Amino acid sequence: MSAGAEDQLHQWLRNRLRRSGFDRIGDDGAILPAGGPWAVTQDHQIEGVHFPPQLDPLVIAQRLLAVNLSDLAAMGAQPVFAFLALSCPAEFDRHRFFSSFLRACQRFDTELAGGDLSSNDRVTASLTLLGRKPSKGRWLQRSNGRPGDVLWVAGELGFSALGRHLLAAGARLAGRRISLPGSIQLTSREQVLARRAVRRHLIPQPQLSMGRWLALRRRAAAIDISDGLALDLHRLCRESELGAQIDATSLSTQSGFSTVCRKLGIDPTETILTGGEDYAILFSLPPRVRPLGRQKCRRVGRLTACPDIDLVSPEGAIPLAVTGWDHFAAVDAAGA
Amino acid sequence: MSAGAEDQLHQWLRNRLRRSGFDRIGDDGAILPAGGPWAVTQDHQIEGVHFPPQLDPLVIAQRLLAVNLSDLAAMGAQPVFAFLALSCPAEFDRHRFFSSFLRACQRFDTELAGGDLSSNDRVTASLTLLGRKPSKGRWLQRSNGRPGDVLWVAGELGFSALGRHLLAAGARLAGRRISLPGSIQLTSREQVLARRAVRRHLIPQPQLSMGRWLALRRRAAAIDISDGLALDLHRLCRESELGAQIDATSLSTQSGFSTVCRKLGIDPTETILTGGEDYAILFSLPPRVRPLGRQKCRRVGRLTACPDIDLVSPEGAIPLAVTGWDHFAAVDAAGA
Numbered sequence: 001m002s003a004g005a006e007d008q009l010h011q012w013l014r015n016r017l018r019r020s021g022f023d024r025i026g027d028d029g030a031i032l033p034a035g036g037p038w039a040v041t042q043d044h045q046i047e048g049v050h051f052p053p054q055l056d057p058l059v060i061a062q063r064l065l066a067v068n069l070s071d072l073a074a075m076g077a078q079p080v081f082a083f084l085a086l087s088c089p090a091e092f093d094r095h096r097f098f099s100s101f102l103r104a105c106q107r108f109d110t111e112l113a114g115g116d117l118s119s120n121d122r123v124t125a126s127l128t129l130l131g132r133k134p135s136k137g138r139w140l141q142r143s144n145g146r147p148g149d150v151l152w153v154a155g156e157l158g159f160s161a162l163g164r165h166l167l168a169a170g171a172r173l174a175g176r177r178i179s180l181p182g183s184i185q186l187t188s189r190e191q192v193l194a195r196r197a198v199r200r201h202l203i204p205q206p207q208l209s210m211g212r213w214l215a216l217r218r219r220a221a222a223i224d225i226s227d228g229l230a231l232d233l234h235r236l237c238r239e240s241e242l243g244a245q246i247d248a249t250s251l252s253t254q255s256g257f258s259t260v261c262r263k264l265g266i267d268p269t270e271t272i273l274t275g276g277e278d279y280a281i282l283f284s285l286p287p288r289v290r291p292l293g294r295q296k297c298r299r300v301g302r303l304t305a306c307p308d309i310d311l312v313s314p315e316g317a318i319p320l321a322v323t324g325w326d327h328f329a330a331v332d333a334a335g336a
Numbered sequence: 337m338s339a340g341a342e343d344q345l346h347q348w349l350r351n352r353l354r355r356s357g358f359d360r361i362g363d364d365g366a367i368l369p370a371g372g373p374w375a376v377t378q379d380h381q382i383e384g385v386h387f388p389p390q391l392d393p394l395v396i397a398q399r400l401l402a403v404n405l406s407d408l409a410a411m412g413a414q415p416v417f418a419f420l421a422l423s424c425p426a427e428f429d430r431h432r433f434f435s436s437f438l439r440a441c442q443r444f445d446t447e448l449a450g451g452d453l454s455s456n457d458r459v460t461a462s463l464t465l466l467g468r469k470p471s472k473g474r475w476l477q478r479s480n481g482r483p484g485d486v487l488w489v490a491g492e493l494g495f496s497a498l499g500r501h502l503l504a505a506g507a508r509l510a511g512r513r514i515s516l517p518g519s520i521q522l523t524s525r526e527q528v529l530a531r532r533a534v535r536r537h538l539i540p541q542p543q544l545s546m547g548r549w550l551a552l553r554r555r556a557a558a559i560d561i562s563d564g565l566a567l568d569l570h571r572l573c574r575e576s577e578l579g580a581q582i583d584a585t586s587l588s589t590q591s592g593f594s595t596v597c598r599k600l601g602i603d604p605t606e607t608i609l610t611g612g613e614d615y616a617i618l619f620s621l622p623p624r625v626r627p628l629g630r631q632k633c634r635r636v637g638r639l640t641a642c643p644d645i646d647l648v649s650p651e652g653a654i655p656l657a658v659t660g661w662d663h664f665a666a667v668d669a670a671g672a
Binding site: 038040041042043044046049050081083084085087113114115116118119120124126128130 | 374376377378379380382385386417419420421423449450451452454455456460462464466
């Protein structure tokens with residue numbers, strides 16, 4: 001006697017989870033063990049909004065986890081528990097999705113502890129993560145900046161946005177291979193870079209080890225760059241009640257990036273500053289403290305007592321506009 | 337200088353929350369104070385799937401919270417923190433939604449502690465709740481039943497499903513008033529009942545005080561009836577490794593209910609057993625323990641060592657089929 005497909009999927013999940021000594025799925029919610037305090041993050045991923053339609057369930061699962069892990073990283077937290085609400089069409093390959101999700105959880109030492117399933121004509125997933133700070137660590141906060149602190153970025157800027165533009169122009173993921181749009185001519189080196197951009201967009205790389213390292217510093221401010229460097233820098237500055245000077249030359253990228261941008265008709269600097277979905281970390285540290293060489297961080301500027309936020313180049317300083325990946329701004333501004 | 341509409345909404349929310357001494361929105365996630373252990377629940381609400389299109393944002397917010405509170409109630413937990421991911425069209429009245437959500441949170445002693453906002457062509461909301469058990473209480477679990485324990489239901493069965501059918505037939509909420517479909521003729525007493533059913537469907541009544549009372553008993557099994565009594569009873573029995581006998585006469589309702597069902601062309605017993613979205617609690621207690629009179633619980637049967645799950649009437653016992661509100665069962669069965 002079958003207790004329904006949803007229950008079957010639960011059963012399959014329980015069997016998978018039981019192997020790892022975990023058996024809390026099945027009640028109306030999960031009971032967490034004592035411990036904490038906890039950092040909690042929550043993010044949506046909706047087909048056609050956050051990722052292209054018909055994306056491989058394997059990739060959707062990885063993307064969903066990565067986007068949320070990136071938030072935890074910017075808090076200096078290490079992931080512990082995940083709660084997943086998934087809504088999808090009946091034909092969506094849920095086993096492929098969950099297999100991929102559980103593998104990704106394992107890689108990042110995270111346990112799927114509960115969730116909710118329902119049907120919908122498009123894939124809609126919401127993930128809540130609970131994380132702990134490393135022992136002897138501090139939570140990273142946006143408000144921890146001090147005048148004179150140096151601003152750094154861990155992770156690549158603009159690549160994810162370039163990938164989004166390439167997908168909009170027709171790039172596709174087929175199996176493990178990315179096909180590029182036929183409408184633009186790219187050299188083989190540019191093709192490698194373009195494929196990397198698409199991959200980076202679809203599956204961001206959360207900066208967990210960077211977040212962990214920062215949480216162990218005496219003082220650091222940090223923010224997840226999800227809406228573009230310009231907008232997220234303004235947010236960090238506002239919380240720290242400071243201004244900033246960004247060194248324009250620090251934002252230059254490898255030559256291929258600019259060429260591919262131009263071939264797509266987009267501005268490379270604009271893409272770096274406001275493209276969004278980088279899931280890199282912008283952070284500040286006292287001038288004496290430097291990230292380790294292997295962490296591959298980029299020094300991008302410094303915090304100032306003066307509240308202006310400027311882009312400084314050899315030609316002078318210009319205000320850095322507050323623009324970025326703001327879901328509602330355009331429409332609300334038009335209606336205001 | 338505007339930091340974008342999303343930031344403006346954050347700011348408005350922060351100002352509202354600060355009044356209650358709460359100021360954790362603004363970082364990439366929330367930091368919970370030490371404490372716990374925590375019960376965690378998560379639920380989706382999607383326009384056109386879980387509630388009718390164009391529903392008043394005020395009602396969507398109340399429904400979203402109520403559905404999740406119902407899960408906590410069935411665990412014996414009291415709500416403490418809420419995390420909300422909202423995705424909606426630009427024209428959706430987010431202030432109305434959040435005002436309503438915050439009022440509802442206040443009523444249930446819950447704090448909005450974080451979340452995520454994005455744009456989408458239909459309203460999609462996901463809520464995560466963290467709750468604590470009452471001091472000296474126990475978590476309620478589905479597996480706590482013993483043979484001979486009495487089965488009870490707190491909350492109304494079938495009303496929510498009747499409301500869903502009325503909405504499908506054309507019932508509408510306009511302001512505070514519910515207009516009923518013109519296609520069916522109802523007496524004024526039936527109209528009152530029908531309006532109550534629609535309201536019950538749109539805004540379920542979480543059984544928090546019942547859950548709290550149960551958590552303080554020495555032994556109780558409980559489950560949130562969200563997918564229909566039949567299916568959720570099977571789940572409780574499976575977890576407790578028991579069978580059950582349900583007393584058919586205990587499921588009879590006030591006469592108006594059956595009449596309205598028949599006028600809509602639906603079977604009243606079927607609606608009560610499998611209609612779903614009741615957000616009532618099914619629970620078991622040792623025979624000596626009885627809910628208080630004011631808790632208005634209905635005694636519906638008992639748990640048995642024999643694994644059969646039967647509906648018992650003066651005419652005899654028939655197996656209670658495992659059917660209910662299973663989002664994927666129909667499609668999967670067709671494809672199997």
